[in-house]
Amino acid sequence: MTIQWFPGHMAKAKREVTEKLKFVDIVFELVDARLPISSRNPMLDQIIQQKPRIILLNKGDLADPKETARWQHYFQKQGYASLIVNAQQGKGIKNIVPEAKKVLAEKIAHRSARGLKPQAIRAMCIGIPNVGKSTIMNRLVKKNIAKTGNRPGVTKGQQWLKAGDELELLDTPGILWPKFEDAEIGRKLALTGAIKDNLLHMDDLAIYGLSFWQSFYPQNLTERYALSEQELDLPEAELLMKITEKRGLREDYERGSELIIQEIRSGKLGRFTLDRYQEMSVQSEK
Ligand code: GDP
Incomplete structure (x- = not known):
């Protein structure tokens, strides 16, 4: 399912993600490993700013492994933690929590130095439609949660889903648009099935x-x-x-x-x- 993004939708989606960011310690940014750049939201850096982040290269099973390794290295060189995952079969999912703990090590150490009890890490998944947000969330939570419609604006109150003892996930993912005004990116997205066929x-x-x-x-x-x-x-x-x-x-x-x-x-x-x-x-x- 893909939505048409109008300027109003984009503004609303951006507002919602910005709002939700306040509640989380870390963002799991999902990208399609076949399109590690083209499946990203063009404004994401601006939207999430300094919030800690892990880039999850999902659908690793469909991508060319040599290229995936290069892209993972590329993200790491840019200072982002990044993992290769296959949400459909659950591969690489177990690495997410340890990686999040590494990214948040300073914050966790700070709490412990003050004698505070460890807290579950609060995270949200963000990505363009069809990148695998629901599938990853289901894997992390280990049960079937309803897929949120690919429409900004369906969220009511925030709810937390328990994903083991150390992680809590915001129940609705952040859904952002790809850079489809670029014709080349549009073709790539269409070829992987990320956007509607009838656009091309x-x-x-x-x-x-x-x-x-x-x-x-x-x-x-x-x-x-x-x-x-x-x-x-x-x-x-x-x-x-x-x-x-x-x-x-x-x-x-x-x-x-x-x-x-x-x-x-x-x-x-x-x-x-x-x-x-x-x-x-x-x-x-x-
Ligand atoms: P969302 O719109 O981001 O929530 O995407 P979904 O979780 O609904 O996934 C979109 C489609 O991609 C579904 O058909 C999933 O089964 C499929 N999918 C998700 N993750 C993977 C993966 O790692 N590998 C493969 N082959 N398919 C996946």
Whole structure:
């Protein structure tokens, strides 16, 4: 489910997150490991400012592991704690509390020096729609909590969910928008299924995907669609036609495009990362 973000929605979402931040010790910022930069909210730094943070690279199972390691290192170099997780299968989740304790070590030591009892860490999850906030929260809390609608403004009072003895989570995540006014980011988000299909033409999206795979994951493309070397080097539009034909869809390029996009999203074309560290790490530091 994806919402349309209007300026009013954005202002409201920002206000709500700002309000909730007051109650927490730490923020768990979720990003999609396939899009560690493009799946971030462009204003997040400004919104959360100095609040301690852990960046969780979620959907690590779908991303290219080499790129994920580079991005994790990149965030760490910028001074953020960061962990690679797979909320769906619960991988890496057990590292979250120890990492939060490390990030908050000074505050925790300060309390203990004053003879105060240890307190549960209070945290909230923040991220764009579909990044896995509900799935991670369910994992941390170890039960099924209702998914909050992807709409800012559904929150009533604040409630805390107990996640073991050492962590309490705000019951509603902070939902913020991605930077979708950037066409390249929009395509990347659409290709991973983070934003609605009908915002883009399927054939444009499939062609974008094919061109990306030709550059970065040619082997996966060759294997999946039994392509010859010559076919692999076809211009993207012709490659789309070729695959459509190979899949018995004749000249139905719309269906051919849908099939390719579906296969990319479900991982049939292998694990992938659309935000390339080499190209983007310098750019995003500016
Ligand atoms: P939210 O909108 O941020 O709360 O996102 P959800 O928790 O509803 O997750 C969106 C979709 O991503 C769901 O279909 C989840 O099953 C899926 N998902 C969440 N985490 C992971 C993960 O680590 N790996 C994979 N493969 N899928 C995930």
